[in-house]
Amino acid sequence: MATNSDPSSSCSRESCEGCPSAQGCPSAQGGAPQDLHAPMNAHSKIKHVIGIISGKGGVGKSSVTAMLAVWLKQHGYSVGILDADITGPSIPRLFGVNGIGGVKDEEMYPAETVTGIRIMSINLLLEDEGQPVLWRGPILGNVLQQFWSDVAWGELDYLLVDMPPGTGDVALTVFQSLPVEGVFLVTSPQSLVEMIVTKAYTMAQLMDIPVLGVIENFSYLSCPDCGKKINLFGESHIGQWANAHDVPVAAHLPLDPAMTGFADTGKMEYYEVPEGFSAVAALLPREEE
Numbered sequence: 001m002a003t004n005s006d007p008s009s010s011c012s013r014e015s016c017e018g019c020p021s022a023q024g025c026p027s028a029q030g031g032a033p034q035d036l037h038a039p040m041n042a043h044s045k046i047k048h049v050i051g052i053i054s055g056k057g058g059v060g061k062s063s064v065t066a067m068l069a070v071w072l073k074q075h076g077y078s079v080g081i082l083d084a085d086i087t088g089p090s091i092p093r094l095f096g097v098n099g100i101g102g103v104k105d106e107e108m109y110p111a112e113t114v115t116g117i118r119i120m121s122i123n124l125l126l127e128d129e130g131q132p133v134l135w136r137g138p139i140l141g142n143v144l145q146q147f148w149s150d151v152a153w154g155e156l157d158y159l160l161v162d163m164p165p166g167t168g169d170v171a172l173t174v175f176q177s178l179p180v181e182g183v184f185l186v187t188s189p190q191s192l193v194e195m196i197v198t199k200a201y202t203m204a205q206l207m208d209i210p211v212l213g214v215i216e217n218f219s220y221l222s223c224p225d226c227g228k229k230i231n232l233f234g235e236s237h238i239g240q241w242a243n244a245h246d247v248p249v250a251a252h253l254p255l256d257p258a259m260t261g262f263a264d265t266g267k268m269e270y271y272e273v274p275e276g277f278s279a280v281a282a283l284l285p286r287e288e289e
Contacts, residue, residue, distance in 0.1 A: 071273045
């Protein structure tokens, strides 16, 4: 998507003939669209950037991001999490980290968890994690670009971007500024959520970002006595949605009360990640062998 400084950004002409802005316009010169990606930090080497998005809050997007990071780390991948949910960051609390890894030569270093997952979040820079972030869109966007350009991430196989819910300024900034290779959509079984996740899917399509799969969280609760699956939020229809939009269902994840205990105490790395994440990871882009 072009910025306002790009003459072609608001152009509605079918022809460049007679246009006073034709000089320097990429469309008039037949050039490629302007590359809006922020420069990667010189001390970062990141192979794949993956977004985790949802159409609304309350579907467990951050916990899904955390579990995917834990699964990847347990299987030998180097992984980081960029917490792009500036106004509602929760990743540091899930992993029990406080404060960034340091600052040197105007570069920031991400925090590292017990197992070496690297994390950058606005909550790591605040004196009080309960302090609200009362910033407008442009400032939020600048912070996200700094988390990419001014943070020395080192070598990573995957950088997971925990996106804020919805399709607002921050999501646009991430899609425009970072080389996002694909996204996972997180939803829950309610039909209302399916309707809203369509908005996130459509946004990704408009931004030319591949949708790798849809993850249904809170799909069921396993009875602790008999093991029967209980559909707390009603019957799932995500399969029909996925078929209609030609998107694979990556996983049906359970509602697990035990996970809450690990998350609340900052010990997500000790939680037994559901087997469904093997199927999620199988959809990730990989290096050619």
